[in-house]
Amino acid sequence: MASYDVIVIGSGPGGYVAAIRCAQLGLKTACVEGRETLGGTCLNVGCIPSKALLHASHMLHEAEHNFAAMGLKGKSPSVDWKQMLKYKSETIGQNTKGIEFLFKKNKIDWLKGWGSIPEAGKVKVGDETHEAKNIIVATGSEASSLPGIEIDEKTVVTSTGALELSKVPKKMVVIGAGVIGLELGSVYARLGSEVTVVEYLDHILPGMDGEVQKTFQRMLKKQGLNFIMGAAVQEVEALKTKTKVTYKLRKDDSEETVDADVVLVATGRKPFTDGLGLDALGVEMTDRGQVKTDAQWKTNVDGVYAIGDCVTGPMLAHKAEDEGMACAEVIAGKHGHVNYDVIPGVIYTHPEVAAVGKTEEMLKEEGRAYKVGKFSFMGNGRAKANFAGEGFVKILADKETDRILGAHIIGPMAGDLIHEICVAMEFGAAAEDLALTCHAHPTYSEAVREAALACGDGPIHS
Ligand code: FAD
Numbered sequence: 161m162a163s164y165d166v167i168v169i170g171s172g173p174g175g176y177v178a179a180i181r182c183a184q185l186g187l188k189t190a191c192v193e194g195r196e197t198l199g200g201t202c203l204n205v206g207c208i209p210s211k212a213l214l215h216a217s218h219m220l221h222e223a224e225h226n227f228a229a230m231g232l233k234g235k236s237p238s239v240d241w242k243q244m245l246k247y248k249s250e251t252i253g254q255n256t257k258g259i260e261f262l263f264k265k266n267k268i269d270w271l272k273g274w275g276s277i278p279e280a281g282k283v284k285v286g287d288e289t290h291e292a293k294n295i296i297v298a299t300g301s302e303a304s305s306l307p308g309i310e311i312d313e314k315t316v317v318t319s320t321g322a323l324e325l326s327k328v329p330k331k332m333v334v335i336g337a338g339v340i341g342l343e344l345g346s347v348y349a350r351l352g353s354e355v356t357v358v359e360y361l362d363h364i365l366p367g368m369d370g371e372v373q374k375t376f377q378r379m380l381k382k383q384g385l386n387f388i389m390g391a392a393v394q395e396v397e398a399l400k401t402k403t404k405v406t407y408k409l410r411k412d413d414s415e416e417t418v419d420a421d422v423v424l425v426a427t428g429r430k431p432f433t434d435g436l437g438l439d440a441l442g443v444e445m446t447d448r449g450q451v452k453t454d455a456q457w458k459t460n461v462d463g464v465y466a467i468g469d470c471v472t473g474p475m476l477a478h479k480a481e482d483e484g485m486a487c488a489e490v491i492a493g494k495h496g497h498v499n500y501d502v503i504p505g506v507i508y509t510h511p512e513v514a515a516v517g518k519t520e521e522m523l524k525e526e527g528r529a530y531k532v533g534k535f536s537f538m539g540n541g542r543a544k545a546n547f548a549g550e551g552f553v554k555i556l557a558d559k560e561t562d563r564i565l566g567a568h569i570i571g572p573m574a575g576d577l578i579h580e581i582c583v584a585m586e587f588g589a590a591a592e593d594l595a596l597t598c599h600a601h602p603t604y605s606e607a608v609r610e611a612a613l614a615c616g617d618g619p620i621h622s
C-alpha cells in the first residue's frame with residue numbers, strides 16, 4: 161500500500177492535467193487509469209483521432225475542389241483507408257505517449273487498472289488499496305444511445321466505432337445533428353459516403369446561435385450532407401445486407417425509413433461513474449447522473465473532488481482541463497478558478513464554427529439591449545485567396561457600454577480566431593478595444609477586427 165497526497169481517478173484531459181498541476185504544486189500524486197493508454201476519451205477515441213480524420217479528409221476535399229483552380233493539376237489522390245487509420249492511430253500513440261512522458265517527468269505514479277473508493281481516503285486498484293488525503297474523480301463520460309437500439313460498433317456504431325470502420329461505407333445514416341454527428345458525418349461525406357443526418361429538432365447544433373445554425377446547415381448541404389429534420393428515430397433494425405432506420409416526423413407523426421450500411425448514433429454523452437462505489441460512499445449525484453460538486457469541485461464527502469465530463473457543464477476537453485488545474489490549486493490551498501462565462505466551443509468541420517459567450521437568442525430571452533457587429537469573410541483578402549470566403553464573424557456587445565457579450569464565427573480557422581475575443585472578454589473589453597487594435601494584414605483575424613468595427617462606426621471592407 162502506498163500513501164499519496166492526491167490520487168486522481170481517470171487520465172483524460174481533466175485527470176491528467178489535475179495530476180500534473182498537483183505534482184507541480186509539490187503534492188505526491190498518482191493517477192489511476194483502466195485503459196491501456198493514458199489520455200482518456202479525448203486522446204484515444206475523441207478529439208485527437210476525430211481531428212486526424214477531419215484533417216486527412218479535408219486535404220482530399222481541397223485536392224478535389226480547389227487544386228486545379230490554383231494551377232495544381234494532376235489526378236486527385238485516392239483514399240487508402242488502411243493507411244488513413246494507421247495515420248490516425250500513430251497520431252493517438254504520439255499523444256498518449258506524450259502524457260506518459262509528462263507523468264514520468266513530474267514523478268506521477270500511474271496506477272494501472274480500474275479504481276474504486278471503498279471509503280473516504282482510500283482508493284482500490286486491483287488487489288491493492290492505496291491511501292490518499294485527496295481523491296479527484298475524473299472518470300469522464302460515455303456515449304448514450306437511444307432505448308432499444310443495439311450498438312455493435314460495426315454497423316450500428318457510436319463515435320468510437322465510427323473512428324475504426326473496416327471500410328468507408330457507401331451509405332451512412334447519422335442520428336443526431338450535434339457536434340459528433342456533423343464532424344464525423346463531414347469526414348465520411350468527404351471520403352465519398354452518402355451521408356444522411358436525422359435530427360429530432362428543427363435545427364442543427366442545439367445551443368448555437370440561430371444565424372450560425374442556419375448558415376452552417378446550408379453550407380453542409382452544399383457539401384453533400386442530406387438532412388432529415390424534426391424526425392425522432394424510433395428503431396434501428398439490422399437486415400441481411402443493410403440497416404434500416406425508422407423515424408417519425410414530428411410535424412405529422414408519419415413514419416418513414418432510410419437505409420444505410422453504417423448507422424452512427426450521435427445523440428449525446430452521459431457521465432461515466434460505474435464501479436467507483438460512489439453510491440455506497442454517499443456521494444450526492446444530480447438527477448442527470450453527474451457527480452454533484454460545489455464551486456470548488458468538492459463533493460459532499462470530505463476529501464473527494466470531481467471534475468470534467470462527469471460533473472455539470474459543457475462536455476469539452478478544455479473545460480475539463482481548466483477544472484483539473486483549478487481543482488489542484490484548491491487542494492494545494494491556492495485560489496483555483498474557472499470562468500464558465502468564457503469557455504469557447506469549436507466544431508472542427510470545414511469551415512470551422514466557433515462560439516463564446518451569449519447567443520442572440522439568449523440575449524433576447526434575457527431582455528438585454530445589445531448590438532450586432534458582423535463581417536463576412538468575403539471582405540477578407542486572405543480568405544478570398546484561400547477559397548475560404550464563406551462565413552462571417554459576429555460580435556454581440558452591450559448596447560450601452562459596448563462590452564463584448566458573445567461572439568460567433570463560421571469560417572476559416574474560426575477555432576483559433578475565437579481566442580482573441582475570449583481574451584478580450586476575460587479582460588471585460590469593449591468591442592472598441594478590439595477595433596482599435598492593429599491587426600496584421602493579410603490575416604483572417606482582420607475579419608474579427610472588422611466585426612468589432614461594425615459594432616461602432618462601421619467596418620471598412622464591406
Ligand atoms: P475522459 O476523457 O472521458 O477520461 C476519463 C478517463 O477515466 C478514461 O480514460 C477512463 O478509462 C478513465 N476511467 C473511468 N473510470 C475509471 C476507473 N474507475 N478507474 C480508472 N480509470 C477510469 N472535446 C473538445 O473540447 N474538443 C474536441 O474536439 C472534442 N472532440 C471529441 C470527439 C469525440 C468523438 C468525442 C467522443 C468527444 C470529443 N470531445 C471533444 C469531448 C472530450 O473528449 C471530453 O470532453 C473530454 O475527454 C473529457 O475529459 P475527462 O477528463 O472529463 O474524461
Ligand code: NAI
Nearest residue numbers: 336337338339340341359360392393426427428429475506
Ligand atoms: P450533442 O448533444 O451535441 O448532439 C446530439 C443531437 O442528437 C442533438 O441535436 C439532439 O437533438 C439529437 N437527438 C437526440 N435524440 C434524437 C433522436 N431520437 N432522433 C434524432 N436526433 C436525436 O451530442 P453529440 O454530438 O453526441 O456529442 C456529445 C458531446 O461530445 C457534446 O456534448 C460535445 O460537447 C462533445 N464533443 C465535442 C466536440 C468538439 O468540441 N469539437 C466534438 C465531438 C464531441
